[in-house]
Amino acid sequence: MKIFVCVFMIFLSLKAEDFITKMEYAKMLYSNPRGIGCIACHGARGEGSVIAKYKHKGKQLELVAPAINELSKDRFFKALKGTDSVMPKYFLTNNEIEALYFYVTSEVNR
Ligand code: HEC
Numbered sequence: 608m609k610i611f612v613c614v615f616m617i618f619l620s621l622k623a624e625d626f627i628t629k630m631e632y633a634k635m636l637y638s639n640p641r642g643i644g645c646i647a648c649h650g651a652r653g654e655g656s657v658i659a660k661y662k663h664k665g666k667q668l669e670l671v672a673p674a675i676n677e678l679s680k681d682r683f684f685k686a687l688k689g690t691d692s693v694m695p696k697y698f699l700t701n702n703e704i705e706a707l708y709f710y711v712t713s714e715v716n717r
Contacts, residue, residue: 633710636703636707637653641697641698641699643695649675653675653710653712655673655674657671658670658693676711680708684704684708687699688704
């Protein structure tokens with residue numbers, strides 16, 4: 608009986624996943640991946656933002672998170688697989704990167 612209930616619960620949870628759309632999943636991942644949300648630096652829709660303004664040797668400088676909503680998929684993957692200087696290193700699966708790419712480049716998102 609216990610096993611039956613267990614299998615039934617798994618079945619239910621698999622079904623429940625259908626209720627969140629690909630877009631909802633992608634949006635969730637973008638604002639809350641494992642680590643600091645992309646949204647914090649790249650803006651709500653991947654349009655990019657100024658993270659900080661600072662002075663260096665009397666010059667006013669800006670630290671910018673670039674726009675990521677019009678990149679090729681190749682470049683997007685490379686940035687998330689590699690180690691960039693400022694951006695935190697994420698350990699995302701290809702499916703997760705795919706979902707993030709889908710989110711920031713989607714037309715609905717503009
Ligand atoms: C702490 C701020 C910060 C966070 C959080 C962050 N990024 Fe970045 N990202 C940057 C900066 C700054 C750059 C520019 C390269 C560098 O200096 O690291 C960058 C570069 C990139 C690039 C390459 C852009 C190009 O022109 O090639 C992509 C793609 C990208 N980020 C996607 C993401 C995604 C997706 C997430 C969430 C999983 C994320 N970033 C989280 C700051 C951030």
